[in-house]
Amino acid sequence: MTEPLNILSRVNRSKDTIDDDLDVYADSDDYRAFGYSRKPVSSDPMINFIDSTGNQSAFAYGHLYQTKFDPSEGITIEFTEHVVSIRGRRLGEAFAKLVSQRVVFVAEADRPTAVLVPDDLPVVTRLEIADKKERPSPR
Incomplete structure (x- = not known):
């Protein structure tokens, strides 16, 4: 009698390959401005914004306008x-991935850290999150 296959085995994927599909933020890792999902179809419903002090706020892609x-x-x-404002350098690739x-x-x-990041890599130098209710409306 054979053991039943779990769902990961049936789609020929292991937990290790799933972990490789998704970048995870860790304070102990080297700095990276952005983390990406490499899954064929996006199923990551949120974007986590981490400021330079380690505070984190996550927003659902479903609320992205x-x-x-x-x-x-x-x-x-x-x-x-x-409204989230991201300032820095080499942000073009991240914008393309954000759109998808x-x-x-x-x-x-x-x-x-920003000073030490090589010029050819993206770096976020300012991250601001504002509540729309508190922002003055444009005139």
Whole structure:
């Protein structure tokens, strides 16, 4: 009698390959501005925003309303009730992955870390989350 296969075995995937599909933020890891999902279809329903002090806020992709990218200004993400502003350098690839719902975390670097990140890698130098109710409306 053979043992029944679990669902991971049936789709020819192990827990190790699933872990490789998703970047996870850890304080002890080297700095990375963004974490990505490499799953064929995005099933990660939230983006985790981590400021340079380690505080974290996560927002559901289902509440994402609009994203904008201006290379000189950065990325602006508008959710139903919040606006997130991301400033830094080399943010273009992250914006493309954000639009396809592949970004799982955004991490702001503290000043010493930002200076050490090589110029050819992305770095988030400022991360701001504002409640839409507190923002003045544009005139």
